[in-house]
Amino acid sequence: MEGTRTIPLAVPNLSSKILENIKETIETGWVSTGGRFIKEFEKKIADYVGVKRAVSCQSGTAGLHLALRVLGIGHCDEVIVPTVTFIAAVNPVKYMNAEPIFIDCDDSLNIDASKLEEFLEDQCHYIDGKVINKKTRKQVKAIVVVHVFGNPANMEKLMKIKEKYKLRLVEDATEALGSYYLKGKYAGKHCGTIGDIGVYSFNANKIITTGGGGMIVSNHDELLEDMAFLSLQAKTDPLYYIHDDIGYNYRMTNIQAAFGVEQIDRIEDFIQAKINNYNLYREGIKNIEGLGLLPFREDTRANHWFYSIVIDEKKYGMDRDELLVRLNKCGIQTRPLWGLIHKQRPYLGALSYKIEKAFIYEKGLLNLPCSSNLTKEDISFVIRHLRLAKNKPC
Known part of the structure; x- marks a missing residue:
């Protein structure tokens, strides 16, 4: 062995410039789920991927959970997922008491769009605008597409399938911030901005990091509003603490966002x-x-x-x-x-x-x-x- 040299798999690339942002959060007392860096980071991500708005959250997993919640996934529903992924892409299906259906990968490691289409054609009925699994008699409502290792999935074909069968599509772009298409219908579009909802992650091994945290994007303003509302414990009246729904403590902290506003610039x-x-x-x-x-x-x-x-x-x-x-x-x-x-x-x-x-x-x-x-x-x-x-x- 050559000395004691160690080359880690994936570590963050951090700058001391972040310290000025962290210092501000300490001096102002805004270290939790409020503060200017959260809004600034949301805007920078939205601008970077080319959408009108982004909503920060506690983690990529939290973002996927919120996405399935607002898309109406629930008990007795089925969601098509890849088997080649990190388990966090699939667990939120179970959080919603729904059931996953696992599909093979192609040579990009992403979900095999051809096998997905074959499953829907051969193993399902399409009745009154609903996809019904012949075997289970349950409704297939959505697809979770993971852009594995930052390699963009075949979204052009996947979106055609989504539209043909009137399914909802969530893009798990937790590994794919900065990946976009150069050709075809979605040329210039970033991963995460094509389906109904896209989710990014900022864990320590991701392309940029906030030490944790995630971000949600969508072209449907009402879905973003619902996810932002649910991420703040579904607080209808912040003064009198009125809650009209079951929400979650899923917001990003200002300290995390203080990392993010510097990281996204790099x-x-x-x-x-x-x-x-x-x-x-x-x-x-x-x-x-x-x-x-x-x-x-x-x-x-x-x-x-x-x-x-x-x-x-x-x-x-x-x-x-x-x-x-x-x-x-x-x-x-x-x-x-x-x-x-x-x-x-x-x-x-x-x-x-x-x-x-x-x-x-x-x-x-x-x-x-x-x-x-x-x-x-x-x-x-x-x-x-x-x-x-x-x-x-x-």
């Missing part, structure tokens, strides 16, 4: 750094037999949030898990793909449809270090150990 620099680093990885890995760097869609400007290699065990000489262990022993933090959600204990009884490709990626995919402050030396170190791993112990 996002294009972060994305360019990630693109440059991805290209360095691609050049270094292209001649390593048995390894392939997962591409981003060429008809989009992806934010290149996570970098993924796919290991061909026979050609490379070892499987994904052995490589993961060896790289971590060398101080290179790596991570496998999430366990497929339809195989997780809470969802073992849920419906799934023709899941095939997801198993291949679950077995063979590995995420490499991808922080926006990664150096060329860091990338060279990783590539060198990818070459050496099967022949030389760390």
Whole structure:
């Protein structure tokens, strides 16, 4: 092993300029769910992704919960979801006492639009404007689309399906802030701004961070109003504390937003750094037999949030898990793909449809270090150990 060098998988890229904002929150006392930075951050995100308004919230998961709530998802409803995603994209379906239906991924790791359409055509009836699952007799009401690792999903086809079957569509863009389409019907549109509601996340490993927190966008003003209302405990009269509905404590704090207003100003620099680093990885890995760097869609400007290699065990000489262990022993933090959600204990009884490709990626995919402050030396170190791993112990 070369010294004690450690290259983390994904860490935030923070500036000391944030300290001035934090100082202001302390001096003014606005450290909780009020203060000027919240509104400023909401406006900056809205301007950046090209929508009229954004509503901040406690987390991406909270945003997805609010989205399903205002779209009327409830008991006995079904929601189509991907199996390749972080579990937080699916859990809000259960929060609403609804049931998920899991669909396979395509080679971008995103939900397979063709299999989704096939499921709706073959496994459902379309009666009086409603999609009814033939097997369960329940109504399929919505689709949750996740833009996995910042790689934009095929929204043009997905939106055609949504409109054909009169479904609601939520974009989980928690990994895709800054990703947008270059061609087609949605050229210039950012991920998260096309469906009924879009949600972003600012966890520490995201493209920008507030340490936590999320943001909701929509082209439907009434939905945004409802989500903002519910996120503040559904307080109808703030003076006399009148509550006309069951709400949630889902608002972002001013301290989090103080991070965000500085971070969003740097996002294009972060994305360019990630693109440059991805290209360095691609050049270094292209001649390593048995390894392939997962591409981003060429008809989009992806934010290149996570970098993924796919290991061909026979050609490379070892499987994904052995490589993961060896790289971590060398101080290179790596991570496998999430366990497929339809195989997780809470969802073992849920419906799934023709899941095939997801198993291949679950077995063979590995995420490499991808922080926006990664150096060329860091990338060279990783590539060198990818070459050496099967022949030389760390």
